[in-house]
Structures are given as structure tokens and as C-alpha cells.
Amino acid sequence: MEERDDRKYESSYNDITVHELMLRDDSRTLAYKKFIEENPHFFKRKVVMDVGAGTGILSLFAASAGAKKVYAVEASNISKLCKKIIEKNKVDGIVQVIHGRVEEVSIPEKVDVIISEWMGFYLLHESMLQSVIVARDRFLKQDGQIFPSIANLYACPTSLKSHHDEVNKFWKNFYGYNFKSTTTSNKEPKILTINPKDLISDPHLITAIDLMYADVNDFNIISTSLKFAFTKHDIMRGIALWFDVIFGNEDDDNEPITKKISQASNTLLESSGTSLQVFSPGSNIMKPVTLSTSPLHPATHWKQTVIPFFESYFVRPGSWFKCEMILTQDELHKRRYNITVEVEDSGGDKEEDEISDVSDDIRAELEELVKNKMEEN
Structure with missing residues (x-):
């Protein structure tokens, strides 16, 4: 039942209008942009994982801040569009789009930073909080950072x-x-x-x-x-x-x-x-x-x-x-x-x-x- 519920949740993000709603939320998007731009030393020459990457905007911010490598993990089929956007912005040499659940995917290295926009209504409803915690336990270096924290x-x-x-x-x-x-x-x-x-x-x-x-x-x-x-x-x-x-x-x-x-x-x-x-x-x-x-x-x-x-x-x-x-x-x-x-x-x-x-x-x-x-x- 839990796996079926996860699949249903993930499929809801196949709809581009859901991502457009989030991207048009200036308070949301600009908070991530501002933090990354004002703290580039946490991203420059670092390995970053974007959990629930969606259309890839956070991955693009990290790449622009000088990240060495960004793993953009997205469980829904919107990952196909994410890959096109990454290629269109000529950062596909830095950002690797991975289609799959962060609980199941594999990457060849530990990461310095995890970024994610995981929050749902009243913070917890339909959120990806548990996925971010799993990503931390599986992939984050001991001295790594999670944003937001x-x-x-x-x-x-x-x-x-x-x-x-x-x-x-x-x-x-x-x-x-x-x-x-x-x-x-x-x-x-x-x-x-x-x-x-x-x-x-x-x-x-x-x-x-x-x-x-x-x-x-x-x-x-x-x-x-x-x-x-x-x-x-x-x-x-x-x-x-x-x-x-x-x-x-x-x-x-x-x-x-x-x-x-x-x-x-x-x-x-x-x-x-x-x-x-x-x-x-x-x-x-x-x-x-x-x-x-x-x-x-x-x-x-x-x-x-x-x-x-x-x-x-x-x-x-x-x-x-x-x-x-x-x-x-x-x-x-x-x-x-x-x-x-x-x-x-x-x-x-x-x-x-x-x-x-x-x-x-x-x-x-x-x-x-x-x-x-x-x-x-």
C-alpha cells in the first residue's frame, strides 16, 4: 500500500502545471536563488544532490554557483523535461539527471550538499521529508550540508x-x-x-x-x-x-x-x-x-x-x-x-x-x- 501511495504521489508530478505553479512562486524560488548566490562557497567545486529536482531550477542555481557535479534526482516522468532544460542551458556536463526514487538510485560518490524543495501544505502534507532524510543517510558526507537546514x-x-x-x-x-x-x-x-x-x-x-x-x-x-x-x-x-x-x-x-x-x-x-x-x-x-x-x-x-x-x-x-x-x-x-x-x-x-x-x-x-x-x- 505504501509503495502504491508513493507511486501515485510521484505520478502527480508528471503534470507540468504543478511545476509551473511552484516556479511562479517568487517567494519560494527566490529564497533558494538568494541563498545559493550569497553563499557560493558551499557549492563551488562541490558535489551536490538535488532531491526531487522537478524541472531542475535548483540544479541550475547550483551549477551557476560553481558546483563540480550535480545529481538531479527526480522520480516522476518530468525528469525527461528536466534533462532537456539542463541540455538547453548547456550545463549537462555538470548536471546529471537521474530518473528514479532517491531511496533506490545509486551514484558513484558521496555528496557535499543536498538541496531540496520538499515541503508540503502545513509543511508535512504530501512532503518529501522522509526522502530527504534517506538521501542524507545514503549519500551525504559526514561534514556535508543540507539546505534548507x-x-x-x-x-x-x-x-x-x-x-x-x-x-x-x-x-x-x-x-x-x-x-x-x-x-x-x-x-x-x-x-x-x-x-x-x-x-x-x-x-x-x-x-x-x-x-x-x-x-x-x-x-x-x-x-x-x-x-x-x-x-x-x-x-x-x-x-x-x-x-x-x-x-x-x-x-x-x-x-x-x-x-x-x-x-x-x-x-x-x-x-x-x-x-x-x-x-x-x-x-x-x-x-x-x-x-x-x-x-x-x-x-x-x-x-x-x-x-x-x-x-x-x-x-x-x-x-x-x-x-x-x-x-x-x-x-x-x-x-x-x-x-x-x-x-x-x-x-x-x-x-x-x-x-x-x-x-x-x-x-x-x-x-x-x-x-x-x-x-x-
């Missing part, structure tokens, strides 16, 4: 107001009929672009992954307790997930960055892409780059993943919400996760009636009434 997953309560209002407006008058009942029937996770104004707390770190030390079994279950303090009067309708990845490595005291990030997670609440002063012992100073999918940053094709609640809560500054978030790897589809949010306690006032069920005017009045009442308290 660190991945962080965040969670933050949201009012979903912009989305909520847009959906209600659409269904309220659907070809002259009221279809608003459809808005309460679907509580499945959604891929949306969240308006930053709809974030009602500071984000919290769910997990930090260091690609140099991670094990494939680390991600079977990810569980963490979260306590959010609300920053405004609003209505909590769900939790938004997003991630960032950091192109960096261990610093000069050889302590894994994930430990430092975990200790300082509350200082990274905005997922702001803060530059870390990162060093690689015995080499030039590394100039780190962060690719963020936060609502506070330019939109990416990953957007944000929203877990809608079945119940909504009125919240106010100083109130709080405590929950256990559990991401469990699906037994049949290993590239997918089941996400559970278990409410442990709340300092917000549970909403007795769905505000979405009343008119916009009444809803606005009700929200103002609740806000004034909370201010009195």
Missing part, C-alpha cells in the same frame, strides 16, 4: 473573518436563493490565504525540525500543548498553520539550532524570518535566508492551512485558549496526516449561537455589544 511549523488562532464574510456573501444570494446553510456543513481543513488582521493571538511553535539530525520515525506522531493568549476582541473560528524554513547550519558552539529555536520559540512568534547569525566551523560566514509562509509575509503557493472549529468562541484581550494539537501520520497514506485539536481549557466565552446565522447588520451590532460588555468586565 531547519523547518518550523506554527499554529495561531484565527477569526477567519475575511473568509467568513466572503463565503457568507457568496451563498446568501446564490442565483437569487439563500444557500447559507452550506457554510456550516463543511468543517474539513482548508487551504486559504489568511488576512493578517484575522490573527487573534501570537503564533506558537508546534515543532522544529533539524534536517541534519532528524530521524524518519520522529514524525509518526507530533503532539504539543499550546496556550494562546488573545490580543483583541473577536471570534475564534479555527486555527491556522504555516511554516518557515531556514537555510542555515550549526553555529560556532556546535549546538543544534533546533535546540536554540525551541528554547527561543516565543521570540519567533511572528515567524518573521529573523536572520540568525550562523557559522559553519572552518569556513566562511554563512548568510542565512528564511522562506516563510506566514500570513505576515508575501503569499506563497502553500498559503496557510486552517483547521475550522465546530464551535466558535468570543474572545477578548487577556482571555486564553489551551489545546493539545496532534498530527498523526496516516497508516495507509504515509505522506498525509490526521490533525486533531483537543480543547483542554478556555478562558474565552463560548458562543451560544453561530453569528454566521444572522444578518450582517445584526452580526455587527451583536459583535459590538459583546465587545462593550467584555470591556465593562
Whole structure:
């Protein structure tokens, strides 16, 4: 079943439109380009492996930075197009396109660097994380590097107001009929672009992954307790997930960055892409780059993943919400996760009636009434 699921996943990347979507994502593509161009000493005269090469853009960046050899490993049939692109750009003497799974291919040498754009929705959905770890264990030299090096997953309560209002407006008058009942029937996770104004707390770190030390079994279950303090009067309708990845490595005291990030997670609440002063012992100073999918940053094709609640809560500054978030790897589809949010306690006032069920005017009045009442308290 797992092998069949992998084959299905790989075949989905035969579609050129999937790759066009990713290539047109400037935030994504330029982050890789910027890091490689600003840190050429990690690529010049080095052997590089591009895991999940796709159409080969990362391999081209590495070749342009002076790589001695690049192995572009791609499991889907898009590898044929990748080979044409490599030849068209006259770097086929440097870049070797290999059609196959990184778990199964062979190359004649160890590599100095692994690069990969492996991230999926909410970082882990349909991702290639396990393939990158396998590539590291099979092919990376002991003193090698992986880029990006660190991945962080965040969670933050949201009012979903912009989305909520847009959906209600659409269904309220659907070809002259009221279809608003459809808005309460679907509580499945959604891929949306969240308006930053709809974030009602500071984000919290769910997990930090260091690609140099991670094990494939680390991600079977990810569980963490979260306590959010609300920053405004609003209505909590769900939790938004997003991630960032950091192109960096261990610093000069050889302590894994994930430990430092975990200790300082509350200082990274905005997922702001803060530059870390990162060093690689015995080499030039590394100039780190962060690719963020936060609502506070330019939109990416990953957007944000929203877990809608079945119940909504009125919240106010100083109130709080405590929950256990559990991401469990699906037994049949290993590239997918089941996400559970278990409410442990709340300092917000549970909403007795769905505000979405009343008119916009009444809803606005009700929200103002609740806000004034909370201010009195």
C-alpha cells in the first residue's frame, strides 16, 4: 500500500502545471536563488544532490554557483523535461539527471550538499521529508550540508473573518436563493490565504525540525500543548498553520539550532524570518535566508492551512485558549496526516449561537455589544 501511495504521489508530478505553479512562486524560488548566490562557497567545486529536482531550477542555481557535479534526482516522468532544460542551458556536463526514487538510485560518490524543495501544505502534507532524510543517510558526507537546514511549523488562532464574510456573501444570494446553510456543513481543513488582521493571538511553535539530525520515525506522531493568549476582541473560528524554513547550519558552539529555536520559540512568534547569525566551523560566514509562509509575509503557493472549529468562541484581550494539537501520520497514506485539536481549557466565552446565522447588520451590532460588555468586565 505504501509503495502504491508513493507511486501515485510521484505520478502527480508528471503534470507540468504543478511545476509551473511552484516556479511562479517568487517567494519560494527566490529564497533558494538568494541563498545559493550569497553563499557560493558551499557549492563551488562541490558535489551536490538535488532531491526531487522537478524541472531542475535548483540544479541550475547550483551549477551557476560553481558546483563540480550535480545529481538531479527526480522520480516522476518530468525528469525527461528536466534533462532537456539542463541540455538547453548547456550545463549537462555538470548536471546529471537521474530518473528514479532517491531511496533506490545509486551514484558513484558521496555528496557535499543536498538541496531540496520538499515541503508540503502545513509543511508535512504530501512532503518529501522522509526522502530527504534517506538521501542524507545514503549519500551525504559526514561534514556535508543540507539546505534548507531547519523547518518550523506554527499554529495561531484565527477569526477567519475575511473568509467568513466572503463565503457568507457568496451563498446568501446564490442565483437569487439563500444557500447559507452550506457554510456550516463543511468543517474539513482548508487551504486559504489568511488576512493578517484575522490573527487573534501570537503564533506558537508546534515543532522544529533539524534536517541534519532528524530521524524518519520522529514524525509518526507530533503532539504539543499550546496556550494562546488573545490580543483583541473577536471570534475564534479555527486555527491556522504555516511554516518557515531556514537555510542555515550549526553555529560556532556546535549546538543544534533546533535546540536554540525551541528554547527561543516565543521570540519567533511572528515567524518573521529573523536572520540568525550562523557559522559553519572552518569556513566562511554563512548568510542565512528564511522562506516563510506566514500570513505576515508575501503569499506563497502553500498559503496557510486552517483547521475550522465546530464551535466558535468570543474572545477578548487577556482571555486564553489551551489545546493539545496532534498530527498523526496516516497508516495507509504515509505522506498525509490526521490533525486533531483537543480543547483542554478556555478562558474565552463560548458562543451560544453561530453569528454566521444572522444578518450582517445584526452580526455587527451583536459583535459590538459583546465587545462593550467584555470591556465593562
